[in-house]
Amino acid sequence: MSVPLPTRQKWFDDGAAALERAFPGTTAAQFGPEAPIRYACPICDGLFERSDLERNVLTVEHVPPAAIGGKGLVLTCKPCNNESGDSIDADLVHRERIDAVGRGEYTGETKVFLHTDEGRIAATLIADADSRQLHISDVNNPPGVVDAVRPTLKAGVPVQVEHRTWRFAELGANLSLLKAGFLALFAIYGYRLSRNKAYEVVRRQILNPDTAIIRQHLINLPPHIRRDEQHVVVMRDLACHGVMMRGQIALFPFEGDESFYDRLAGRADGDLVTGTVLGWPSGPTYGQKLSM
Numbered sequence: 001m002s003v004p005l006p007t008r009q010k011w012f013d014d015g016a017a018a019l020e021r022a023f024p025g026t027t028a029a030q031f032g033p034e035a036p037i038r039y040a041c042p043i044c045d046g047l048f049e050r051s052d053l054e055r056n057v058l059t060v061e062h063v064p065p066a067a068i069g070g071k072g073l074v075l076t077c078k079p080c081n082n083e084s085g086d087s088i089d090a091d092l093v094h095r096e097r098i099d100a101v102g103r104g105e106y107t108g109e110t111k112v113f114l115h116t117d118e119g120r121i122a123a124t125l126i127a128d129a130d131s132r133q134l135h136i137s138d139v140n141n142p143p144g145v146v147d148a149v150r151p152t153l154k155a156g157v158p159v160q161v162e163h164r165t166w167r168f169a170e171l172g173a174n175l176s177l178l179k180a181g182f183l184a185l186f187a188i189y190g191y192r193l194s195r196n197k198a199y200e201v202v203r204r205q206i207l208n209p210d211t212a213i214i215r216q217h218l219i220n221l222p223p224h225i226r227r228d229e230q231h232v233v234v235m236r237d238l239a240c241h242g243v244m245m246r247g248q249i250a251l252f253p254f255e256g257d258e259s260f261y262d263r264l265a266g267r268a269d270g271d272l273v274t275g276t277v278l279g280w281p282s283g284p285t286y287g288q289k290l291s292m
Contacts, residue, residue, distance in 0.1 A: 003060045003072040008053050011075050011284055015039045018286030022191040041077040042186040042194040043206055048077060064180040064245050065089040068096050069228060074187050074284050088179065088209045091172030096246065098163050101127060115160040118148045171212055178217050179206045181243030181250035184232055190286030198253040201261060215265040218248045235275035242275055
């Protein structure tokens with residue numbers, strides 16, 4: 001569901017005021033003392049004016065991506081929103097769909113490749129609530145390949161399945177969760193968090209999705225926890241913020257902890273400890289209060 005303009009304008013006004021409270025003179029330093037205060041994109045830190053909302057230069061960011069149930073939560077600039085949507089957010093959506101097939105939660109058809117010792121063949125995976133079937137056609141495969149592979153399939157030998165429709169990069173999918181968690185924390189804590197030196201590496205990683213700058217930032221949750229549960233958690237034992245989404249927790253430093261990700265590297269899922277659940281923001285409050 002789209003966020004109406006009056007709501008976006010309120011998000012802008014509250015965010016611009018929050019930026020001025022946290023970092024007085026930000027707008028004046030760049031545009032002069034008479035300029036109306038600006039809103040800063042939390043990802044690239046670029047400054048934007050209120051009219052950029054109507055020009056669609058400043059856009060609503062869904063957290064997590066809308067295709068997997070995320071809701072409009074904060075404003076980001078169009079380049080930051082679109083570039084991640086075309087890359088890392090698509091990676092996450094595709095990974096989620098493939099995982100849903102594996103869990104038996106997907107209903108529909110998808111194109112796949114089957115990899116066997118005899119060769120690769122194109123097929124269609126047809127799934128419903130009770131079963132998954134493969135449809136293999138001679139039309140979509142080189143002559144003789146299907147006949148050569150058929151005995152292997154009938155014997156029940158495991159084969160590798162490659163999804164043709166939903167290709168994704170693991171790094172991109174993980175960074176989509178990093179970005180979503182960062183924006184959820186920004187909605188709650190505002191610019192004192194997003195502009196904190198400990199978060200420079202987070203913003204740099206989001207803006208450079210082809211390179212793994214942060215070696216580890218996710219911990220898997222136990223399988224009994226529903227994948228659609230979303231919470232912001234204060235994790236005292238790990239001394240960090242946690243944002244729980246899609247069966248994982250994205251971890252973020254407390255303000256000022258610039259060595260957090262160096263210490264986190266190599267930590268196993270079993271090391272996950274308890275925390276205080278804050279809930280999930282229903283809209284941006286930028287450090288004024290929690291809005292759940």
